[in-house]
Amino acid sequence: MPFNRIETYVNGFSTSLPEDVQDKALRKVAGFENVKILRFGYAIEYDYFPPTQLTHTLETKLIKNLYFAGQINGTTGYEEAAAQGLMAGINAALNIQNKEPFILKRDEAYIGVLIDDLITKGTEEPYRMFTSRAEYRTLLRQDNADLRLTPLAFELGLASKERMNRVLEKQKKTDLFLKFLVETSVKPEEMNLILDDNKTARISQSMKLFKIAARPQLNFDDIRKLAKVEAFILANSIDREIIEQTEIHVKYAGYIEKEKNQADKVNRLENVSIPSNFDYYKVASLSIEARQKLTKIKPITISQASRISGVSPSDISVLLVYMGR
Numbered sequence: 001m002p003f004n005r006i007e008t009y010v011n012g013f014s015t016s017l018p019e020d021v022q023d024k025a026l027r028k029v030a031g032f033e034n035v036k037i038l039r040f041g042y043a044i045e046y047d048y049f050p051p052t053q054l055t056h057t058l059e060t061k062l063i064k065n066l067y068f069a070g071q072i073n074g075t076t077g078y079e080e081a082a083a084q085g086l087m088a089g090i091n092a093a094l095n096i097q098n099k100e101p102f103i104l105k106r107d108e109a110y111i112g113v114l115i116d117d118l119i120t121k122g123t124e125e126p127y128r129m130f131t132s133r134a135e136y137r138t139l140l141r142q143d144n145a146d147l148r149l150t151p152l153a154f155e156l157g158l159a160s161k162e163r164m165n166r167v168l169e170k171q172k173k174t175d176l177f178l179k180f181l182v183e184t185s186v187k188p189e190e191m192n193l194i195l196d197d198n199k200t201a202r203i204s205q206s207m208k209l210f211k212i213a214a215r216p217q218l219n220f221d222d223i224r225k226l227a228k229v230e231a232f233i234l235a236n237s238i239d240r241e242i243i244e245q246t247e248i249h250v251k252y253a254g255y256i257e258k259e260k261n262q263a264d265k266v267n268r269l270e271n272v273s274i275p276s277n278f279d280y281y282k283v284a285s286l287s288i289e290a291r292q293k294l295t296k297i298k299p300i301t302i303s304q305a306s307r308i309s310g311v312s313p314s315d316i317s318v319l320l321v322y323m324g325r
């Protein structure tokens, strides 16, 4: 059984070393030449099972109906353990009721990234859920966590009707506000003083509010200076949270759309499943490394196969042809 090591860090500086080494090493950091360490860093070793033995539900492939969650899967951290505990618990409960498994995708939640990374890539050192590990960071924002996840939690019976209604209301009002901005025009005489104040170019003819509000020099407090915007906000009881959500959509619409398209493209490969007993060794044009890794990890879809290190885009093309795509 492999073991992991938790280390403490000084901004990425490993301190799981003998005390005299820590002392010498820290003194080499600019500004720390005369540092006095009151308490030295330490490391803790712990056992784990290779998470590549798990499926996306966190059930181990080796023993049916046995679910693993937390540090035993090679992660470290409270949130990492809690997230896996939640997912393993949900899936064990669904399994008992003969229901479909609950899997979060990489573009739906950080939990999806965490579990997919663990079971597809494995881990050689304590895995932490750094935001940098997610490729869809524009979609996985904290301000839209309720919009992304509450409907799923509600379906599972984990979120109340009241919470679900609050989310529906937020979505409805955000859509309404966005529609207003897309459809409403402003004239130069209404807008130009505000534009001057914010050092951004004047307009010479009427323009849709959505387009003007997207300018980086303007925020929504500036847009609210227009009487018709403020009147709309008051009439529809639009609160700060909805204004923030709308502003994010206006400012980042292009980036959000681009990421959604990328995710959709990858998700289409998610629909191409690979039979669990697929014999990679009979596909002569796959690289040796790909055959070994695919046989070990047994991905359930082409998309998961594409994320395994050592499996190249040309291996994926070969598999797609083999699967009749």
Ligand SMILES: Cc1cc2nc3c(=O)[nH]c(=O)nc-3n(C[C@H](O)[C@H](O)[C@H](O)COP(=O)(O)OP(=O)(O)OC[C@H]3O[C@@H](n4cnc5c(N)ncnc54)[C@H](O)[C@@H]3O)c2cc1C
Residues within 6 Å of the ligand: 006, 044, 069, 070, 071, 072, 075, 076, 077, 078, 079, 081
């Ligand atoms: C000193 C230290 C500081 C840390 N600081 C932080 C921090 O600041 N932030 C952070 O996010 N993370 C921190 N961590 C990491 C974090 O605590 C762990 O990653 C996390 O608690 C793991 O949760 P878990 O549920 O997987 O395992 P655990 O919390 O270890 O739970 C496993 C449980 O199983 C029980 N158990 C074991 N064997 C058996 C058995 N045979 N039968 C029945 N029960 C059994 C154990 O008693 C234990 O209660 C720290 C860890 C340490 C050691």
